[in-house]
Amino acid sequence: MGKVNLKQRQRKRQRRKVKRKGAFEEKKQQAVEELEQHKQLVEQTLRDEKEQELEDCRTTIMIYDSDLSDPADGPTSLGAGSFGVVYLKRLRGANNSYVACKVVDSAARRADLRQEADLLARVCHRHWFPVLFGWNLDVAQPFLVQEFVSCPAGTRTALTLTSAMKHPAEPLLLKTLDFVLILTEVARGLVYLHGARILHNDLKHDNVMVTTRDKRIIAKIIDFGSACHAEQPAKFHVPTGMSTHIAPEVANGGAVTRLSNIYSYGRLVQDVEAVMKTGYPCMNQIATACFSPARADDRPDIEPIIRLLETAGH
Known part of the structure; x- marks a missing residue:
C-alpha cells in the first residue's frame, strides 16, 4: 500500500510539474507574441511618421x-x-x-x-x-x-563641382581633402535617395553643387529631370560615347537600377581624382570597384565606399 501511495504522489507531482511547465511555456509564448505585436506597432508607427514627413515635404x-x-x-x-x-x-x-x-x-x-x-x-x-x-x-x-545653390551664400554666383575642380581656389580655397569630403557628402546623399526608393540616373560633376554652411562644405545633388521611382525604372536613349557617366547596361538599352547609379558615382570619383590628383589610395580603389566589374551585380554598395572615404587623410 505504501508503495502504491508513493507512486500516486510521484504521478501527481509529475502532472503538476508538467502543468506548471505548460503554463510557463504558454506565458512565454504569450510574451513572445506580445513582443512581436509591440514590434509591429513600433514599426508601423515609424512608417506612419516617415510617410507623414514625406507628405509634409x-x-x-x-x-x-x-x-x-x-x-x-x-x-x-x-x-x-x-x-x-x-x-x-x-x-x-x-x-x-x-x-x-x-x-x-x-x-x-x-x-x-x-x-x-x-x-x-x-x-x-x-x-x-x-x-x-x-x-x-x-x-x-x-x-x-x-x-x-549660391556660393558664397546669398550671392548670385554658384559653384558646380566641375568649376570647383577647374578653379579650386575660387571662391572657397578648396584643398585636395575637401574634394574627398565633397564626394563623401554626395555618397551620403545617394544613400538617402536609394533609401527613399529614388534613382537619380544623371549623377555627374555638373549636377553637384558646392557651397558652405557654418564653415562646413556642403555638396548638393541637383537636376532630378532624369530621376525615377525605383519601382518604375526608366530606360534612356544614350548616344554612343556621349555620356561616359552612364552605366553600359543602361547605354545598351537596359533599365536604370541602384547599381547603374553606383557606376555613375564611380565615374564621378574617377573624374575628381584625374583632375585633382589627391593621392589617396581609396580614390582609385573606389572608382575601379564601381565601374570595372563586367557584371553590375559585382559593384559595391555605397556604405562601404563612405567608410573608405572617411579613412582618407588619417
Missing part, C-alpha cells in the same frame, strides 16, 4: 508668375537643354531670395515636370538636395521653383 506652394521677378540686370539663364531652360529669379515669398526656376517648353512636358517635382519634394528637406519652393503646372509653360 510634398506640401509645396503654388507659385505664380507675379511671385517671381528677374534680377536687376534682366533675364538670366542658368542653363538649357532638351527639357527647357533654368532661369535665375527672385522669389517674393522667400525674402526676395534668388531661386532657380525651371521652365519646360510646352504643356506636353507637364507630366515629366510633375514627377520631377514629386521626387525632389520627397528628399528636399535634407541638405544634400536643393529645397523645392513650389511649382505651377497650370500654365502654357509649366515651371518649378527650387533653391538656387
Whole structure:
C-alpha cells in the first residue's frame, strides 16, 4: 500500500510539474507574441511618421508668375537643354531670395515636370538636395521653383563641382581633402535617395553643387529631370560615347537600377581624382570597384565606399 501511495504522489507531482511547465511555456509564448505585436506597432508607427514627413515635404506652394521677378540686370539663364531652360529669379515669398526656376517648353512636358517635382519634394528637406519652393503646372509653360545653390551664400554666383575642380581656389580655397569630403557628402546623399526608393540616373560633376554652411562644405545633388521611382525604372536613349557617366547596361538599352547609379558615382570619383590628383589610395580603389566589374551585380554598395572615404587623410 505504501508503495502504491508513493507512486500516486510521484504521478501527481509529475502532472503538476508538467502543468506548471505548460503554463510557463504558454506565458512565454504569450510574451513572445506580445513582443512581436509591440514590434509591429513600433514599426508601423515609424512608417506612419516617415510617410507623414514625406507628405509634409510634398506640401509645396503654388507659385505664380507675379511671385517671381528677374534680377536687376534682366533675364538670366542658368542653363538649357532638351527639357527647357533654368532661369535665375527672385522669389517674393522667400525674402526676395534668388531661386532657380525651371521652365519646360510646352504643356506636353507637364507630366515629366510633375514627377520631377514629386521626387525632389520627397528628399528636399535634407541638405544634400536643393529645397523645392513650389511649382505651377497650370500654365502654357509649366515651371518649378527650387533653391538656387549660391556660393558664397546669398550671392548670385554658384559653384558646380566641375568649376570647383577647374578653379579650386575660387571662391572657397578648396584643398585636395575637401574634394574627398565633397564626394563623401554626395555618397551620403545617394544613400538617402536609394533609401527613399529614388534613382537619380544623371549623377555627374555638373549636377553637384558646392557651397558652405557654418564653415562646413556642403555638396548638393541637383537636376532630378532624369530621376525615377525605383519601382518604375526608366530606360534612356544614350548616344554612343556621349555620356561616359552612364552605366553600359543602361547605354545598351537596359533599365536604370541602384547599381547603374553606383557606376555613375564611380565615374564621378574617377573624374575628381584625374583632375585633382589627391593621392589617396581609396580614390582609385573606389572608382575601379564601381565601374570595372563586367557584371553590375559585382559593384559595391555605397556604405562601404563612405567608410573608405572617411579613412582618407588619417
